[in-house]
Amino acid sequence: MPLSRLPSPSGARPAARLDLVLVGARGQVGTAFRRRLAEQHAAIARRAGIDLRLLAAFDRRGFAYDLEGLAPTELDAVLQPRREDAIEALFAHLQSPRQAPALVVDCTASDAIAARYPEWLASGLGIATANKRANARELAFYRQIQRAAAASGAPYRFETTVGAAIPILGPLRDLALRGEGVRAIQGVLSGSLSFLLERLHSGQRFSAALAEAQSLGYTEPDAGEDLRADDLVRKLLVLAREAGFALEPHEVSVTPFAECAASHPDQWAAHLDAEDARWAARIAHAKASGTRWTILAEVDAAGARIALRELDATSPFATLPAGQNLVRIETDLQHERPLWLGGPGAGPDITAAGVLSDVIAAGQALVRGAQADNRRRSVAA
Ligand SMILES: NC(=O)c1ccc[n+]([C@@H]2O[C@H](COP(=O)([O-])OP(=O)(O)OC[C@H]3O[C@@H](n4cnc5c(N)ncnc54)[C@H](OP(=O)(O)O)[C@@H]3O)[C@@H](O)[C@H]2O)c1
Known part of the structure; x- marks a missing residue:
């Protein structure tokens, strides 16, 4: 007789919102990630207690932003030509105090994007990345990233940078x-x-x-x-x-x-x-x-x-x-x-699935941190 499946654990609390900024939105991994996010969004909210919203997405050519969340698989219709000031305004907004927790999902192989990690992590933004450039630069930079993450408590996850979705x-x-x-x-x-x-x-x-x-x-x-x-x-x-x-x-x-x-x-x-x-x-x-x-x-x-x-x-x-x-x-x-x-060891779909695992783990850590901050604030008030 075939085995039936255990039901997924469902949290008693409503799912907590987590904003995502996807960089490399139309690359192979970025596209597969958006597809997987659309397919799994409701199940992740149920299983992991987080409501993943695609707040913004960009690549070298285009940029899209919606406070309520973009439809992950309908990006082409809303992408505008990329403007640096719009991207900088987005990050200034995300790094300002009292924002809902947010996570950058880096699906590029860009040194310029990797160079921003210490600043993003120091401001409390989490990072889930398939881009190995940051961790492969000089050791001082690698340590700077680790220190920034440790000091702010922001999660930094990069499991797919070696061996795609193989847990190594x-x-x-x-x-x-x-x-x-x-x-x-x-x-x-x-x-x-x-x-x-x-x-x-x-x-x-x-x-x-x-x-x-x-x-x-x-x-x-x-x-x-x-x-x-x-x-x-x-x-x-x-x-x-x-x-x-x-x-x-x-x-x-x-x-x-x-x-x-x-x-x-x-x-x-x-x-x-x-x-x-x-x-x-x-x-x-x-x-x-x-x-x-x-x-x-x-x-x-x-x-x-x-x-x-x-x-x-x-x-x-x-x-x-x-x-x-x-x-x-x-x-x-x-x-x-x-x-x-x-x-x-490679393939956009399997890599995107691994990135999604990192997003869920990082997202849960961010949400727990934000909930603990709220509790501390309400006790202090
Ligand atoms: N493909 C795999 O099987 C696999 C497996 C494991 C890890 N990875 C890693 O995953 C990452 C993405 O791989 P991929 O195969 O998806 O590459 P890809 O198809 O070449 O896509 C790269 C994406 O990054 C964007 N991009 C590059 N520089 C950027 C910048 N400065 N700002 C914003 N966007 C930028 C590109 O935008 P434009 O299109 O506008 O140029 C494109 O959307 C790489 O780091 C790769 O090593 C890939």
């Missing part, structure tokens, strides 16, 4: 809180490079595999970002710092996936024959020795590195299907049998 950063934080030191982390964390490796192992030339990955949109618009492993460096910085390693960006040693990445994409054509030959030799060697090439992000007491590794073909990292991420965490208590966390 939360478990790492739990390990740190219970004093279980992390000794080493290894991970396969790049969807685009895993795709290239799968194609190379199946016999495709490097140049053809790269062209296919570009045509399918699996690489960044500048594929040099992927081949230089820039994004992977950012993910490793976030992971390492959350595990307690004080790591500066320049301290990550990187073996580029392809040597042509050192030159401008306009000059790659001249290097592709050599790259094809280099990869053909590597793959032939792996076939003859029962191994498989993987690109691993690693951090331990000896340092942090992104490196191509030729692993036994039966290694869990080597047998991973393209698109999946896998992380191995060695701790003081779990080193002979380390902790493994894995699952789909």
Whole structure:
């Protein structure tokens, strides 16, 4: 007999309002987030006790704002051309005292947006972000963000910045809180490079595999970002710092996936024959020795590195299907049998679902804080 489902817990109190400002509103993750918000709004109010209102949404081109809340899936009809003064007025309003709790949802990859986090957090605005730029800048900035969040009590959540919706950063934080030191982390964390490796192992030339990955949109618009492993460096910085390693960006040693990445994409054509030959030799060697090439992000007491590794073909990292991420965490208590966390490492829908989890957790913390403030005020009055 099929099992029936337990009813969701329903709070006795009416749902508390939480205002959201979505940045990157029409990007892949931003669009999927709006869809998910529209689908789940009523159920989240029931389950989590928060009424999520999309107060404002913007990207580089447009801006929309409604005090009562925008319809998340009907944004195109209300977006106006972006105006900086309107955005600054919005944030001045949100940062003014006695506002209902509010949360910025960052679905961009923008350094300019990441640069605002300390100011937003210091003023009590929460942040839920898929953008890893802030946590991957110099260590002093990372610490500035942590300090701003701690001082104001505003929640700062970024679980999807490594491994999309796979819970990796939360478990790492739990390990740190219970004093279980992390000794080493290894991970396969790049969807685009895993795709290239799968194609190379199946016999495709490097140049053809790269062209296919570009045509399918699996690489960044500048594929040099992927081949230089820039994004992977950012993910490793976030992971390492959350595990307690004080790591500066320049301290990550990187073996580029392809040597042509050192030159401008306009000059790659001249290097592709050599790259094809280099990869053909590597793959032939792996076939003859029962191994498989993987690109691993690693951090331990000896340092942090992104490196191509030729692993036994039966290694869990080597047998991973393209698109999946896998992380191995060695701790003081779990080193002979380390902790493994894995699952789909990218995709707008799964990432947006992870962002929504961060929004709910951050929103509940903000609402609890606002309710406690109100209680204190009414006792004092
Ligand atoms: N896609 C995934 O599977 C995935 C998985 C995990 C994490 N992420 C992360 O999620 C973020 C978004 O990824 P995506 O794939 O959705 O990227 P995307 O499709 O390129 O969307 C980026 C969005 O950011 C907006 N934007 C850029 N700079 C901005 C600025 N200064 N102010 C306001 N808006 C700005 C863009 O606006 P315009 O359209 O106007 O330029 C666009 O709406 C990235 O940080 C990415 O690393 C993505």
